[in-house]
Amino acid sequence: MVAEGSTGGRAAPSSRALKLLAKTKASRNDWSPEHYHRLLTGFGFLPREGSKHTVYVDPSDSDNFVIVPRHARIRGYIAAEAIEAIEKAWPTVGEE
Numbered sequence: 358m359v360a361e362g363s364t365g366g367r368a369a370p371s372s373r374a375l376k377l378l379a380k381t382k383a384s385r386n387d388w389s390p391e392h393y394h395r396l397l398t399g400f401g402f403l404p405r406e407g408s409k410h411t412v413y414v415d416p417s418d419s420d421n422f423v424i425v426p427r428h429a430r431i432r433g434y435i436a437a438e439a440i441e442a443i444e445k446a447w448p449t450v451g452e453e
Contacts, residue, residue, distance in 0.1 A: 367401050367417070370447065374399025378443060378450065385436035393425045393439060400443050413439075415446045 370378075377396040381388065390411065398404065402413035402423070409428075415421035423442045425435060444450060 370400045370450070375450070378440070381436050382440060385433035387430045388436060389430065390425055390427045393423070393431070393435065397423060397425075397439060397443070400447060402442070402446070413442075415442065418446065421445050 374396065377392070377399060381392075381396060393413070394404065394411070397413040401416060403416055405412045405414065409426060411425045411427060413423045413425065421442050423435070423439045425431065425439075
């Protein structure tokens with residue numbers, strides 16, 4: 358869970374976003390662009406559409422972002438990048 362006072366003024370991630378993060382950590386391959394959209398926006402990342410990719414940016418740190426291609430299934434390295442970006446934005450995610 359997210360520790361109280363660690364949100365930097367942002368709303369805490371929903372339980373749905375936390376469940377999606379757990380699923381992504383358990384299985385990193387073959388997620389759809391829609392999965393990443395729900396996951397990253399659930400943690401407050403803002404999407405910006407490009408021609409073939411969507412860039413999800415942490416509003417509190419513009420250097421923390423994930424680039425997600427918009428094709429059928431996405432390789433595992435994108436999951437690793439998304440998890441890393443979420444954990445950078447929310448360092449206490451998963452702590453009891």
